[in-house]
Amino acid sequence: MTRQEKIVKTSIIGIVVNLILVAFKAVVGIATNSIAITLDAVNNLTDALSSIITIIGAKLAGKAPDKDHPYGYGRIEYFSSVIIAAIVLWAGITALMESWPKIFNPDVTNYTTVSLIIVAVAVVVKFVLGQYVKRVGEDINSQALVASGSDAFFDAILSLSTLVAAIISIFFHISLEGILGVIISIVIIKASIDMLRETLDSMIGARVDSELSQKIKASIREVPGVYGAYDLSLHNYGPEEMQGSVHIEVDDDLSALDIHKLSRQIALKIYEEFSIALTIGIYAHNNGHSEIRDDLYEIASKYDEVLEIHAFMVYEAEKLVTFDIIVDFDADREAVKGKILKEIKDKHPEFNYAMIDDFDVSD
Incomplete structure (x- = not known):
């Protein structure tokens, strides 16, 4: 496969997996009235959108050089990374605004065994997906794929914390949804800022490795x-x-x-x-x-x-x-x-x- 074909293939896999997770998590989050799981679903949706943008960026960047752009269109990949970072930042800010009030006015959640199993499976899936996407990104020097893979791996950790909070809620009747939602949103915001900084460094002209x-x-x-x-x-x-x-x-x-x-x-x-x-x-x-x-x-x-x-x-x-x-x-x-x-x-x-x-x- 060419580099562009690998980016497209990997991104399509990410889109399919994330959309499946969105569907399951949204159903579980609404059914159990869990803000953390619902936010996790939204985060998976932004991951799918990011993969779509990665595909578009790779296609445009692969255009052959022409008279107006004799060095080619490779830097378009950096613009797609900036867009992805902006989407993730928006998702993090939105999540923070929705989660903060839940700390003071927690909702009652009703977890079931099925919902917990779905969240547990999602943790494993996101971990495997993240490792795969990041490895491919490093192999072909794709900044967008590396960022997407890292984000997926981080999502797995966050989903694991959601699962732990659910178990605590069941056995100790303590609601950590609002606090967990705030933590998730802060982590998302930080990740997006780091992604944006790294991409802007490449666009501006960072120091040679x-x-x-x-x-x-x-x-x-x-x-x-x-x-x-x-x-x-x-x-x-x-x-x-x-x-x-x-x-x-x-x-x-x-x-x-x-x-x-x-x-x-x-x-x-x-x-x-x-x-x-x-x-x-x-x-x-x-x-x-x-x-x-x-x-x-x-x-x-x-x-x-x-x-x-x-x-x-x-x-x-x-x-x-x-x-x-x-x-x-x-x-x-x-x-x-x-x-x-x-x-x-x-x-x-x-x-x-x-x-x-x-x-x-x-x-």
């Missing part, structure tokens, strides 16, 4: 002739479409043809291993003036805030030294850079220095 960044750089450094890989930047155009750029450091005496062959080799290697299209930039490895480079690295090593220095180059004719520096976001960046620049100038005053401010976006 550190593990992925390290793997890509390590793979590049495996290529003979590469001294280092720097400035990795990745751009997400959907769960299946990622492009980016990276600088590699190579000997300063390579010909244009040598650099062309090397950069093409790296681009193909990364695409085969990670399905990421990289644009390769070049830093020349300065083989001279090692004393300046060594002094600079020694000075920088005294500052824990300095994460990396690269792209070091000495232009003898211009009496100019250039290098890139990465300072931790949480540090007083300007102060740290000023101190380093002063120290290296004091050691080698015959040169001018151009410090290029770089950013830690991937490590």
Whole structure:
């Protein structure tokens, strides 16, 4: 199956299971006058609607690139996740408004053995469904499916608490429906906010996953002739479409043809291993003036805030030294850079220095 077909198949299974649970829980909730079970039914209904939106989003995201959208429509999946989060948030707020009064004016519930069995079965079904949907989502990198699976698993825990409250009501004649309804609604609201935050991070442009960044750089450094890989930047155009750029450091005496062959080799290697299209930039490895480079690295090593220095180059004719520096976001960046620049100038005053401010976006 293609990724889109897996999303559709998994979502259809979720729709069917949730609609069956909606029917059973609604009947039980109304028959027993249980607000908690009724809210559980409403929550299952929103789960089914979420699966429908996931299918629509996957279909639209699968459209081929065109003139107006050369990078494809993959980001539509993120919009579908935002809609799902909004639906879940609405359900949670509605549940809270309905449950709160029940704490002070509890309804009398009439549980039967059949109703309790249905709730117990629902717990098992939602647990299995949640694990299945989440696993598929993780396998195919579908944020919507992972969120849906997590929500289903959480529903199983909430339904289990409903079952416990029902048993307490039967044996101890204590009504926990209102309190339980409030707890359920708060959990739903929190889950929706977490889902919304995660999706918005992807849309805005979150930090590159550190593990992925390290793997890509390590793979590049495996290529003979590469001294280092720097400035990795990745751009997400959907769960299946990622492009980016990276600088590699190579000997300063390579010909244009040598650099062309090397950069093409790296681009193909990364695409085969990670399905990421990289644009390769070049830093020349300065083989001279090692004393300046060594002094600079020694000075920088005294500052824990300095994460990396690269792209070091000495232009003898211009009496100019250039290098890139990465300072931790949480540090007083300007102060740290000023101190380093002063120290290296004091050691080698015959040169001018151009410090290029770089950013830690991937490590």
